[in-house]
Amino acid sequence: MFTGIVEEMGVIRAIRRGAHSSVLSIGAMAILSDLKIGDSVAVNGVCLTATGADSGGFTADVMHETLDRSSLGALSVGSRVNLERAMAADGRFGGHIVSGHIDGTGRITATRRDDNAVWYTVEAAPALLRYVVEKGSVTIDGISLTVATVTERDFSVSVIPHTAAVTILGEKRAGDTVNLETDIIGKYVEKLLRPQPETPPPGGITWDFLAENGF
Secondary structure, X not given: OEOOOOOEEEEEEEEEEOOOOEEEEEEOOHHHXXXXXXXXXXXXXXXXXXXXXXXXXXXXXXXXXXXXXXXXXXXXXXXXXXXXXXXXXXXXXXXXXEOOOOOEEEEEEEEEEEXXXXXXXXXXXXXXXXXXXXXXXXXXXXXXXXXXEEOOOEEEEEEOXXXXXXXXXXXXXXXXXXXXXXXXXXXXXHHHHOOOOOOOOOOOOOHHHHHHOOO
């Protein structure tokens, strides 16, 4: 579990590509203080498991499903990435509940400066936008942000200078792809409120089953 508060920007040191998977070697500093093999690290919002570590960074496997669902497949050597370790039980919840299991990707369609802030407009599929709520939370490339506006095609966030400076969002431009994770609470509430069909008994539908259910 993460909070969407990026700890540092790492850099891709090497990529070993398989037929449908990859192994990333990521240079880092701050998160290495207590990082152990097997720990979870959010890389651009995607929860990955550290499979190796040295004094200058760590490695992580990326499976086929993750490459299909995220923008990690487009990374190259030298790319900078947002990094966050899993939240400690005694840590502050500075952002919002972030699972690191992204819902899909979006595309930045516009950026504009508004005094000291920068607005980013992100186009996303309707299946994702249904869970994006004005003044709610959304995760863009692992960054916890507040949604300012939502339309049928896109949503917008306003980013303060500090966030732009300490994350890769400050490098993003119109046309760039970003990883998106919507508010996990909304998805669970929708699933629990969805009517569930009656399950017939193991032996199939009988006269007793029909009678018990009002037929």
